[in-house]
Amino acid sequence: MCGIRLRPDGGLSTISGYICVKYNPMRIGFIGVGRISAAIVQGLCTSGVAGLEIFLSPRNTETSKTLAAKFAPVTRLESNQAVLDSSCIVIIAVRPPLAAEVLSALHFREDHTVVSLVALLKYARLQRMVRPASVVCRAIPLPTVVHHNCPLPMYGASEEVKRLFRHLGEPLEVDDEDQLHALWTLTGLITPYYELLSRLSEWTAAHGVMPEMAGAYVARLFQSISFLAEQSKPVDFSALAHHAATPGGINEQAGKEIAAAGAHDVWSTAADRVLQRFH
Numbered sequence: 001m002c003g004i005r006l007r008p009d010g011g012l013s014t015i016s017g018y019i020c021v022k023y024n025p026m027r028i029g030f031i032g033v034g035r036i037s038a039a040i041v042q043g044l045c046t047s048g049v050a051g052l053e054i055f056l057s058p059r060n061t062e063t064s065k066t067l068a069a070k071f072a073p074v075t076r077l078e079s080n081q082a083v084l085d086s087s088c089i090v091i092i093a094v095r096p097p098l099a100a101e102v103l104s105a106l107h108f109r110e111d112h113t114v115v116s117l118v119a120l121l122k123y124a125r126l127q128r129m130v131r132p133a134s135v136v137c138r139a140i141p142l143p144t145v146v147h148h149n150c151p152l153p154m155y156g157a158s159e160e161v162k163r164l165f166r167h168l169g170e171p172l173e174v175d176d177e178d179q180l181h182a183l184w185t186l187t188g189l190i191t192p193y194y195e196l197l198s199r200l201s202e203w204t205a206a207h208g209v210m211p212e213m214a215g216a217y218v219a220r221l222f223q224s225i226s227f228l229a230e231q232s233k234p235v236d237f238s239a240l241a242h243h244a245a246t247p248g249g250i251n252e253q254a255g256k257e258i259a260a261a262g263a264h265d266v267w268s269t270a271a272d273r274v275l276q277r278f279h
C-alpha cells in the first residue's frame with residue numbers, strides 16, 4: 001500500500017490519482033464536453049445525486065467553463081488524463097472519428113468504470129482501448145436527460161451505472177450490440193421527426209392559427225398520443241392506428257393517402273441505411 005493514503009471523503013489517494021472505493025462512486029469524469037455531456041451534467045446536477053463530483057475535460061473551453069461556473073459540483077480540469085485521475089466513472093463523449101486517437105493517449109485504471117456514448121465504437125474495440133478498466137459499457141442518452149425523463153438503452157452496464165443513469169431517465173438494458181444499434185438507429189430519426197412537426201406547424205399557421213399556438217399544439221398533440229400509446233403493454237401502434245381510423249373519417253382518409261404515397265417506406269429505408277453505418 002506504499003504511496004496510498006485514506007482520504008477524509010472515503011477515497012484513497014495515490015501519487016498518480018484517485019482509487020475508487022465502493023461507497024464513493026460519484027466521482028464522474030467527462031472526456032469531451034459538447035452537447036450531450038452538457039445535457040448530462042445539467043441533468044445530474046439538478047437531480048439531487050448525493051455526493052456528486054464532476055470533472056470535465058478542458059474541451060470545449062466555453063461549455064466546460066460555463067458548466068463549472070454554473071454548478072458547484074463541477075470542476076474543469078487541465079487535461080483529459082487529469083479527468084481520469086480524479087474520476088471513478090468515466091464518460092466518453094467525443095465524436096466517433098476522434099475516439100481512437102483520444103482514448104489511445106489516456107491511461108485508464110483497473111477500477112475505472114467506463115461509459116461510452118460514442119455511436120460507432122463497438123464494445124470489443126472500446127474494451128481494448130480502455131484497458132485495464134474492467135467495467136465497460138455503452139449507452140445512448142439524448143438531450144432529454146436535462147428533464148430526467150430520457151429512455152436510456154444500455155449494453156454491459158453495471159448496477160452502479162444503472163443507479164447513476166436512473167437520475168437521468170429510464171435505463172433499458174439490451175442483451176447484445178445488434179439490439180443497441182437498432183435502437184441507436186432510431187435516434188437518427190430525430191431530425192426528420194422534428195422537420196415533420198415543423199412542416200405541420202407551418203401548415204397550421206398558414207391556415208390562420210397563431211404560430212405560437214400552432215407549434216405548442218403540434219408538440220402537445222403528438223406528445224399526448226405517444227403517452228397514450230406508452231400506457232399499453234406491449235405498445236401496439238398498429239392497433240391504435242386502426243382504432244383511430246373510423247371508416248369514412250379523416251384519419252382513415254389521411255392514413256391511406258400517406259401510406260399510398262410511400263411515406264412510411266421512406267422512413268424504414270432511411271433507418272436501414274443508418275443501421276448500415278454501425279456494421
Ligand SMILES: NC(=O)c1ccc[n+]([C@@H]2O[C@H](COP(=O)([O-])OP(=O)(O)OC[C@H]3O[C@@H](n4cnc5c(N)ncnc54)[C@H](OP(=O)(O)O)[C@@H]3O)[C@@H](O)[C@H]2O)c1
Nearest residue numbers: 032033034035036059060093094095096117118119141143
Ligand atoms: N448529441 C447527442 O444527442 C448524442 C446522443 C448519444 C450519443 N452521442 C455521442 O456522444 C458523442 C459526442 O456527441 P456530441 O453531440 O456531444 O458532440 P459535440 O457537441 O461535437 O461534442 C464533442 C466534444 O468533444 C470535444 N473534443 C474534441 N477533441 C477532443 C479531445 N481531444 N479531447 C477532449 N475533448 C475533445 C469537442 O471540443 P471542441 O468543440 O473544442 O472541438 C466537443 O466539445 C458522439 O460520439 C456521439 O455519437 C451524442
